[in-house]
Amino acid sequence: MTTEDPERQDIHDYLADLEDIPGTRVYTAKRARQGYQLNQFAMSLMKPENRERWKADEHAYLDEWKLTDDQKQALLARDYNRLLDLGGNIYFLAKVFSTDGLSFVQAVSTMTGMSVADYQAMMVAGGRSADGLRSIRANALAAAAKETH
Amino acid sequence: MARITAGVGCSHVPALGVAVDLGKTGEDYWKPIFDGFEWTKAWEQEARPDVVILVYNDHASAFDMKLIPTFAIGCGEAYAPADEGWGPRKVPVVEGHPDLAWHIAQSLILDEFDMTIINEMDVDHGLTVPLSMMFGQPEAWPCKVIPLAVNVVTYPPPTGNRCWALGEAIGRAVASFPEDLNVQIWGTGGMSHQLQGPRAGLINAAWDGRFLDGLVGDSDALRRIPHIEYLRETGSEGIEMVMWLIMRGALGKATRMLHRHYHVPASNTAVGHIVLEPT
Numbered sequence: 001m002t003t004e005d006p007e008r009q010d011i012h013d014y015l016a017d018l019e020d021i022p023g024t025r026v027y028t029a030k031r032a033r034q035g036y037q038l039n040q041f042a043m044s045l046m047k048p049e050n051r052e053r054w055k056a057d058e059h060a061y062l063d064e065w066k067l068t069d070d071q072k073q074a075l076l077a078r079d080y081n082r083l084l085d086l087g088g089n090i091y092f093l094a095k096v097f098s099t100d101g102l103s104f105v106q107a108v109s110t111m112t113g114m115s116v117a118d119y120q121a122m123m124v125a126g127g128r129s130a131d132g133l134r135s136i137r138a139n140a141l142a143a144a145a146k147e148t149h
Numbered sequence: 150m151a152r153i154t155a156g157v158g159c160s161h162v163p164a165l166g167v168a169v170d171l172g173k174t175g176e177d178y179w180k181p182i183f184d185g186f187e188w189t190k191a192w193e194q195e196a197r198p199d200v201v202i203l204v205y206n207d208h209a210s211a212f213d214m215k216l217i218p219t220f221a222i223g224c225g226e227a228y229a230p231a232d233e234g235w236g237p238r239k240v241p242v243v244e245g246h247p248d249l250a251w252h253i254a255q256s257l258i259l260d261e262f263d264m265t266i267i268n269e270m271d272v273d274h275g276l277t278v279p280l281s282m283m284f285g286q287p288e289a290w291p292c293k294v295i296p297l298a299v300n301v302v303t304y305p306p307p308t309g310n311r312c313w314a315l316g317e318a319i320g321r322a323v324a325s326f327p328e329d330l331n332v333q334i335w336g337t338g339g340m341s342h343q344l345q346g347p348r349a350g351l352i353n354a355a356w357d358g359r360f361l362d363g364l365v366g367d368s369d370a371l372r373r374i375p376h377i378e379y380l381r382e383t384g385s386e387g388i389e390m391v392m393w394l395i396m397r398g399a400l401g402k403a404t405r406m407l408h409r410h411y412h413v414p415a416s417n418t419a420v421g422h423i424v425l426e427p428t
Binding site for chain 2: 009014017018021022023024025026027028029032036039040042043045046048051080081084089090091092094095098099103104105108109111112113119122123124126127128129130133134135
């Protein structure tokens, strides 16, 4: 395992690294601010009476929240990757897919471009390897090196 | 005097709670996971802790985005299972230990850890699933529980080094409590898993194995793993493993391993489990 000086972490390097992971949206302060209303909306579905109102009329329920049009569209479409891009956090978005009666496996698989069955088979076979998925920068360097050969 | 007699590391996958609650633990998919906890269940019956300090993270249940405490300690009398969107789990109410909890809270603050104090909250699967894994389905939980909630959702979570140091301070706090109490500390969450984005489903059994190795003995190398390594190697939700370091730190200089178990998958997640004793 790698180690580093724990004394001081440069915040700019730290935040840049968080954006360097393929296929991943780390829930940074920037996303938390962008998605504040979106995540609080999702949180409201913790209450049974709100779940009933949401299920009865999604558009009307959404209009009670200060969401952007993009966020509303992505919610109606249950486009979870888009919702992550718009500041959603998976534990908050879980209130939306739980209300739909979906498990984590079912909802998570929709973000991977795989069917639920294929995704589950991948998990049973040991999951997705980190190889080639550790760093966007490292992948770009490797690709560039290959081209020069 | 109160003393920390053991530490437990354990994943808190919500689907494990569902498997227990719906009586599915004997099914082919779940059995290998639950078999690995049989040893621990028997051991806990012998060990009979008075109190468990249960380090976990809330998953947008008690805390929403309005308040994000980095470290929060439950000093209340009791905590009800949270409704996470499909009704609360039908498990016993969790009884707190306000005397010890307030003692720890005060000691930690004087030891320069600026804790948030919780008097009332509901507890979600992060806390109740480990109780089910260790104690099964009793009428009432067999011990008091002090919830210790860590922010591992909004970045940055606390560093591994800070978590380890908090554990050390918890160890000092417990040792200065005058009542004779048998206290365990559990670190929960992990192991490798990613629940979001196209990279979801990531598992890294080799890395998880090295992490489990590192909890045993007198090395403190794990406290210096940077966040980015957890993220790259173990998936975005693998960061939960910093909570295991609070448990490890509380066990003091060196540990001995009593039991270890690892299985992939439980839904999206690698289930890891370890039982340690201070030496």
